[in-house]
Amino acid sequence: MPAPEGFDYDVRGGEVVISHHGRRATVLRGTAAARFLDDVGDGDSSSDQELMARATGNYRRGNERTAKDHPRNKGR
Structure with missing residues (x-):
């Protein structure tokens, strides 16, 4: 499994805003x-x-791999 990347955070007052590739x-x-x-x-x-x-x-x-093969996900 690849390591997550592209996350950033900003502290604004008492809040922490976490963004991923520039989007909140x-x-x-x-x-x-x-x-x-x-x-x-x-x-x-x-x-x-x-x-x-x-x-x-x-x-x-x-x-993810097993869910891809589930009958309800066929054709997606």
């Missing part, structure tokens, strides 16, 4: 924002990219 993906507020800022480093390492991907829900779950 999610906004964290309150304790979620504080916990994220405690965990993240400079934002460029692969672990920080993984953290941002998980915060946005934009990460692979490992079942």
Whole structure:
């Protein structure tokens, strides 16, 4: 599985705005924002990219190949 890339974050007041390839993906507020800022480093390492991907829900779950072969997904 390739490592996530293209995530960036910006702190605006009490909010953390996470973007993916320049488009806003999610906004964290309150304790979620504080916990994220405690965990993240400079934002460029692969672990920080993984953290941002998980915060946005934009990460692979490992079942894409089997889901592709499911009967309801045929022809998509």
